[in-house]
Amino acid sequence: MDAQVFRIAPAGKSGGGQADEGGKCGRCAYRTLCLPLGLSERDLARVESAIGCRRRLVRGDVLFRAGQPFGNLFAVRFGHFMTSRSDYRGERYVTGFQMAGDMLGIDAIGNGEHASTATALEDSEVCEIPYARLQALMVELPQVMEHFHRTMSQEILRDQSAIRVLGILRADERLASLLLNLSGRYAMRGFSPRRFQLRMSRDDMARYLGLTLETVSRLLARFREQRLIRLDRRELEILDMARLETLATGVQGAAGR
Template sequence: MTEQTYRIAPAARLDGNDIDAGGKCGRCAYRSLCLPFGLSDHDLARLEGVIGCRRRLGRGDVLFRVAQPFANLFAVRFGHFMTCRSDHRGERYITGFQMAGDLLGMDAIGNGEHASTAIALEDSEVCEISYARLRQIMAEIPQVMDHFHRTMSQEILRDQSAIRFLGILRADERMASLMLNLSARYAMRGFSPRRFQLRMSRDDMARYLGLKLETVSRLLARFREQGLIRLERRELEILDMRRLEALAAGTHEDSIA
């Protein structure tokens, strides 16, 4: 699919009549994730002004690449992405999975270029946010700055959790933790925490968890046998949340070596 770009219409005409209600931040289903609570209509309209366009991407399309100059952040409007890098051998590893309401590109703020490559896992759409204009808004509206800092803090915690996957947890604990992480994030967005689709492939999961593809397949089969999950193609249902939580914590008696 060829990438498509859509210009965002102004929030309203001068006479107050809506133009593009479907594209306004205030009407977005994930406003609570992207925007601070309590913004006035005036401040919301100013914040909407930093969104230059919406970009629609097909599965496999690249949103940005490693070392690409940084100018914009990207809020996922719908769909799923993964971010990845390559090690010194040229082997790709995955640094994260993103879904609607997440903000992409924050790793580029420090040195002015993207530290990872973002790839769409399915047909997706993002809102392109000018970082220069966003900085101006943050300086003028403290609520926006506070919300942005909270978002950055959550991103740091997510990165620390990924490091824990590789440095401390066993293979089965890593897989259980990934499932619980996805479960919690879908619940935050109003979806079922027990039934959802795995948008990433088994190879993607292996590259994220630091495991071999064969190990991921074996773990999924073992989780099914133990009655922890039901998995049909990529449709996952968590059958025993409590046991899965115990497994992620390393306290389950059936832990898999």
């Protein structure tokens, strides 16, 4: 399905035609995640002028595919995405889950093509940012460059954390780490860190954690029995945050080895 595309009207200008005033950065609930603090109205208008358009996608739509030429970055305005790749055998594995305020496409800057495929996990919307425009904007506004570098650094740290999860932790520790990661990211966005919906399927979780679907299903059932979580379909509630954090650190597993 083709995504709906909307042009963003810059700050201080009246919307007309296909322009969408509701898409302004200044009115976005997640602007503190995408943009540096303290931008003036004039600077905010310059940022908005760098955004090409907004794109709306429905569940299952592909935003970009691995191997596709790079030209744009995408800031998630609302909804959830999943990025995935295929190994040399053609087996798909998940590289990350993205939500509102996250940036997609950063991994394509280095070699000029997307390294992963980004798929909408539900009805979602992104702000499309032509990279050439962003580069020019960063020259004009050093605070935007600093914020972008900070975002890239956070991406590196997230990748390093994922390596630790897959390379060191046991299966139950991996799952606990994923649930806590989602909890912390929802808290950063003003949502409950204890009650949220799992937008991804159990198979997606398994492909991200390097586990089988059966293992993830069994572990979720065990977490319920141990009163660590409550789970109804995809509605999750963390009942014992402290115990889940202890499990995620690998302390319990280390003691038993």
